[in-house]
Structure formats: structure tokens, C-alpha cells
Amino acid sequence: IPVDPFDLVIFGGTGDLARRKILPGLFRRFRSGQMPEGAHVIGAARSDMDDAAYRDMVREAIGEHGGSEAKDSKALEHFLEHVRYVAVDARGNTGWDALKEVLREDEGLVRAFYFSVGPGLFAELAEGLRRHGLADAETRIVVEKPFGHDLESARALNEELARHFHETQIYRIDHYLGKETVQNLMAVRFGNMLFEPLWNSQYVDHIQITVAETVGVGGRGSYYDKSGAMRDMVQNHLMQLLCLIAMEPPARFEPDAVRDEKLKVIRALDPVDPDSIVRGQYTSDGTVNSYREDAENPLSKTESFIALKTYISNWRWANTPFYLRTGKRLSARASEIAVVFKDAPHSIFGIDAGRHSNVLSIRLQPNEGMTLGVTIKEPGPGGMRLVDVPLDMTFADALGPEAEEVPDAYERLIMDVIRGNQTLFMRGDEVEAAWAWTDPLIEGWQRRGDSPKPYDAGSSGPDDAAFLINRDGRRWRGVR
Ligand code: BG6
Numbered sequence: 113i114p115v116d117p118f119d120l121v122i123f124g125g126t127g128d129l130a131r132r133k134i135l136p137g138l139f140r141r142f143r144s145g146q147m148p149e150g151a152h153v154i155g156a157a158r159s160d161m162d163d164a165a166y167r168d169m170v171r172e173a174i175g176e177h178g179g180s181e182a183k184d185s186k187a188l189e190h191f192l193e194h195v196r197y198v199a200v201d202a203r204g205n206t207g208w209d210a211l212k213e214v215l216r217e218d219e220g221l222v223r224a225f226y227f228s229v230g231p232g233l234f235a236e237l238a239e240g241l242r243r244h245g246l247a248d249a250e251t252r253i254v255v256e257k258p259f260g261h262d263l264e265s266a267r268a269l270n271e272e273l274a275r276h277f278h279e280t281q282i283y284r285i286d287h288y289l290g291k292e293t294v295q296n297l298m299a300v301r302f303g304n305m306l307f308e309p310l311w312n313s314q315y316v317d318h319i320q321i322t323v324a325e326t327v328g329v330g331g332r333g334s335y336y337d338k339s340g341a342m343r344d345m346v347q348n349h350l351m352q353l354l355c356l357i358a359m360e361p362p363a364r365f366e367p368d369a370v371r372d373e374k375l376k377v378i379r380a381l382d383p384v385d386p387d388s389i390v391r392g393q394y395t396s397d398g399t400v401n402s403y404r405e406d407a408e409n410p411l412s413k414t415e416s417f418i419a420l421k422t423y424i425s426n427w428r429w430a431n432t433p434f435y436l437r438t439g440k441r442l443s444a445r446a447s448e449i450a451v452v453f454k455d456a457p458h459s460i461f462g463i464d465a466g467r468h469s470n471v472l473s474i475r476l477q478p479n480e481g482m483t484l485g486v487t488i489k490e491p492g493p494g495g496m497r498l499v500d501v502p503l504d505m506t507f508a509d510a511l512g513p514e515a516e517e518v519p520d521a522y523e524r525l526i527m528d529v530i531r532g533n534q535t536l537f538m539r540g541d542e543v544e545a546a547w548a549w550t551d552p553l554i555e556g557w558q559r560r561g562d563s564p565k566p567y568d569a570g571s572s573g574p575d576d577a578a579f580l581i582n583r584d585g586r587r588w589r590g591v592r
Contacts (some may be wrong), residue, residue: 115530116222117150119215123202123237124228125155125166129256131173133287134228137523139174140181142191144519146527149194150221154214156200156207166197202233208244215246222530224252231258235272242276254283254529257348258339259538262554263547270540279540283529288349289536290521290528293480294356297449300474300482300505302361307472310453313432317454317469317586321353323438323447323476324591328400328569329416333407340414341391345438347550351378352538353449354434358424367534371542378545382423384553391557392417392574393564394441400569403441415564416440419577420553421584435581437588441569446590447476461496468500471589480518481506 120138122130141147155166171192174182182188198214200207215223225247227237234255241247255273260266273282288294301307310316323345329336336344355374362369394416396402403416417439424434453470468487475481483502490497519527528536565574572578572591581588 114146114148115151115527116220117148117218118222118224118530119152119154120224120226120526120530121154121156121198121211121215122226122228123156123200123233124226125197126157126159126169127228129228130155131169132177133520133522134226134526135170136174136178136182137520137526139178139188139191140519141523141527142194143181143184143187147194151194152214152216153195154211155195155197156211158199158201160199161197163196167192167195170195202229202237202240208240208246212244212246222252222532223247223250224254224529226254226256226526228256231256231260231269234269238273238276247276249278249281251277252281252283252529252532253277254285254526256285258343259284259348259543260547261338261343262551263544266543266547270544274540280534282540283525283534284538284540284543285525286348286352286538287521287525288352288476289538290523290525291476291480292518293474293476293482294353295536296482297356297474298365302365308361311451312428313430315453316432317452318433318435318584319357320435320448320450320452320581320589321350321357321437322450322588322590323350323353324442324444324572325438325440326442326445326570328394328406328441329403330401330406333409336416337407337409337412337414341416341418341438341440342550342554346418346420346436347546348538348543350436350438351546351549354436357449357451358429358434360428365535367537368539370535371539375539375542375545376426377424378542378549380424380426380429381549382425383549384420384422386556386560386562388421388580389553389557390417390419390574390576390580391415391562391564392419392439392567392577394439394569395566397569397571400441402569413563417442417564417567417573417577419573419580421580433584435586435588437573437577439567439573442591443570443572444591445478448590449474449476450589452586452589461498465496466498468498473502473589479506 122134124130138147138153174188196214198207198211200211227234260269355377358377359373362373392415393403404410404412419437421433421435451472455469471485473483482505485500486503487498488501490499525536565576567574
């Protein structure tokens with residue numbers, strides 16, 4: 113279904129995110145018919161160039177990052193007719209009038225500005241849009257992460273944006289919320305009777321969230337070294353996954369109903385004991401750089417890996433551990449949420465039959481999908497021996513070829529901006545609450561002067577991360 117016609121201005125239109133995600137995503141939505149003919153995409157950045165030069169850059173970016181669909185050159189050329197460029201100096205006064213001229217005033221046309229720039233420019237852009245008369249009460253702004261560096265800076269940023277835009281106009285992106293599986297998690301939880309009655313501390317032994325990456329931080333070292341895995345991944349992506357797993361059923365699938373429930377989860381999170389946090393930093397395995405080389409900081413104490421155990425102090429989850437883990441340069445790219453159910457209270461088959469617990473595995477990547485491990489009898493004459501088999505809910509298998517064309521997270525979220533649907537975007541108070549939980553943990557290790565534990569590139573992280581969960585009689589799934 114096509115969305116309404118729109119003018120989408122991408123500040124940072126020549127930047128990395130625009131090239132890798134935003135522009136290829138828009139092209140795919142155009143090709144699928146969702147981005148309508150009446151839509152314009154306007155790149156804005158400091159460099160001086162004309163429409164033709166920008167289109168060349170966009171063509172190249174889509175060729176490189178647009179997947180097989182980019183081979184459809186007819187569609188690509190058609191898409192490019194909808195693309196324009198204006199040079200704007202966000203910090204100065206130049207370019208704003210030219211931008212205003214390019215924007216249309218048509219009735220029913222959605223106007224949105226994507227701030228695909230460093231957070232240092234958010235406030236200035238918001239102010240610039242107002243000062244130059246480019247935004248009104250209907251205009252939407254899309255803000256990328258990192259949203260602040262700590263609670264104080266996030267609060268200041270929220271206040272700045274609130275000076276010029278109402279909360280309903282602000283779309284704070286966490287692209288994990290746009291991932292297909294993440295949304296499917298809500299469908300599975302709240303569209304079935306099967307899981308919800310068991311979804312609590314009485315039946316769930318623990319929950320694991322792993323986001324493992326094989327990439328290092330090369331190329332982004334200067335940003336990453338000030339951030340680390342806690343700020344870069346846990347405060348936002350892992351926290352959002354945790355919220356969706358743990359939240360109470362919202363009354364409706366509507367922005368504030370969902371976000372109210374997520375906020376309650378964050379506010380109910382326990383502080384984390386220092387001995388329940390393991391930070392790591394990758395070292396070279398001889399084939400790739402070490403973290404310190406990538407970050408060009410030989411003394412860096414920034415973590416490229418973190419594992420922690422936390423609890424949610426509420427009726428549903430009291431005493432159920434949530435183990436979170438994420439890192440760069442690990443042995444595999446694998447992201448999974450695992451809900452590990454308790455063992456059956458008594459095995460009628462005797463100890464030799466083996467004991468198994470059900471695990472609901474929600475895979476974000478690769479091989480998106482869900483499996484539920486169920487225990488059955490091992491086939492054959494060997495007596496009553498139990499084995500686990502997966503009940504597979506992988507979309508591509510169950511839903512046929514169209515399920516393979518799941519839009520990338522960014523594509524979906526940009527279309528949601530145009531539709532005016534904030535359900536999958538973070539509200540200001542959520543982001544602040546997430547920082548309020550994160551800040552004391554970071555301050556704690558800084559105060560103690562803790563150094564991250566070295567781990568080999570291509571491994572599963574520091575040994576202490578395994579110990580963190582093994583000492584509770586449990587173990588990590590997947591990347592081990
Ligand atoms: C970004 C982080 O937000 O998410 C990166 O800044 C990380 O460090 C990336 O690599 C992971 O996203 P995805 O979609 O590849 O899992």
C-alpha cells in the first residue's frame with residue numbers, strides 16, 4: 113500500500129548511513145510501489161554539488177548496498193528522478209532558503225527531516241528548521257542514535273528538541289525495533305494464547321539476549337572509543353529487546369500504549385552488581401587488528417564486549433535472571449533472544465531418559481525466525497529416551513517466497529515515519545530511563561578503574577563471560 117506523498121530531507125545525505133541504509137531502503141520501497149510517485153527525497157549536506165552529481169552518488173550507493181534489486185536500472189533511474197540535493201550549512205545561514213524553495217506546500221503532503229548527522233548537530237538543526245520557517249506543527253523529524261551520551265546529555269537534547277517540536281513529531285530511531293523478528297516477537301507473544309500464561313518467573317528459568325558481531329570497530333574507532341559496547345549497543349538495542357520480551361501486554365498496539373509498558377520495564381530494572389558485569393576488549397589473532405589498533409588508542413579501556421546479569425523487580429519477573437551479551441569480533445554473527453523454560457517438575461521417565469527444558473529461540477540474524485524446542489521420545493526401539501526437536505517458525509519456510517523479501521529495518525521505519533506511526537520509535541522518557549539505568553554501571557567501573565578483559569578476535573569473548581552464567585548452573589547458547 114503506497115504511503116502519502118512526501119518530501120523527505122536527509123541531513124547528512126552524503127554520509128555513511130544515508131549511503132548504506134537510507135537511500136537503498138527508499139529505493140527498495142519505491143520499487144515495491146510503497147514510495148509513491150509524489151514523493152521527493154532531498155539530500156542535504158555541506159558539500160557543494162548539483163542534483164546530477166548527487167544522483168550519481170546515490171546511484172553508486174544503491175549499486176553497492178541495494179542488493180540484487182539495484183540491478184533493475186530502469187527502476188533505479190526512475191527513482192533518481194525523485195531525488196534532489198541542496199547544500200545546507202547547518203551551523204550557518206546558508207542553504208536554508210534554497211531548501212525552502214525545493215520543499216512543496218501541497219495539501220496532504222508529509223514533510224519529514226531525517227537527522228542522519230552527529231548528535232552535536234541535532235539541536236542546531238531543530239532550531240534552524242524553525243528559524244527559517246521550514247517546519248510547522250505537522251512536520252516530523254527523525255533522530256538517529258546515539259541519543260545523548262548519558263542521562264544529562266539526553267535530557268538536554270530532549271529539552272532542546274522539545275523547544276521546537278512536540279513529542280508526537282519526534283521519531284527517535286532504534287533500528288532494532290524495525291527488524292522483522294522483533295516485531296514478530298510481539299505477534300507471537302500477544303497473538304497466541306499458548307505463551308503468555310507461561311511468560312513469567314514461575315515457568316521461565318532465565319532469558320538470554322545475545323547480539324554477537326564479527327566486525328571490529330575499524331573506521332569508527334574515534335566514535336566507538338568514547339562509547340563502548342554499553343553505550344553503543346546495550347543502552348539502546350539490547351534494552352529495547354529486553355523491553356519487548358518482558359513488558360506487560362499493552363491494551364492496544366498503539367504508540368503510547370506500547371511505550372508506556374516498555375518504560376515500566378526499564379524503570380523496574382535492578383542495578384547490576386559489579387560482579388555481574390564482564391567487560392572485554394578484543395586482541396589481535398594475527399589476521400585482524402586489535403581493538404586498541406582499530407581505535408588508535410594504545411591505552412584504551414573501552415569495552416568492545418559486555419556481558420551482564422540483571423533482574424526486573426516486578427511481579428512477573430522477580431528472581432528471573434536476564435543475561436545480556438554483546439560484542440564485536442566474536443566467532444559468529446548471531447543474534448538471539450532465548451527464553452529458557454524451567455524443567456518439568458518431575459521426570460516420570462527416570463534419570464536415564466535425560467532431562468530437557470523447552471527453549472523458545474528468537475533469532476534476529478542470520479536466519480531470522482523462531483524455534484521452540486520441544487521434548488519428544490527418541491524414535492526407535494531404544495526405550496523411553498527423550499530428545500529435543502525444534503518446532504520451526506522460520507518465516508521463509510512457513511510463509512513462502514514473499515517472506516524472504518522482508519524489508520530492512522530502516523525501510524520499514526522510514527515508511528512508519530511517513531505514516532505517522534510512532535509505535536516502533538523511542539519516546540524521550542524511555543531513552544532517559546535507559547540512561548538512568550546505564551549511567552551508574554559505567555560510573556561504577558570508571559570509579560573502580562576496571563580494565564576490560566582481553567579476548568581473542570574470533571573467539572566467544574572473555575572466559576569470565578562464560579563464568580558469569582556457568583556459576584549459576586546455566587550456559588550461553590549459540591556463540592560459545
Ligand atoms: C549500530 C551500532 O547501532 O548497530 C553498531 O552502532 C552495530 O556498532 C550495529 O554494529 C548493529 O546493527 P545490525 O543491524 O547489523 O545488527
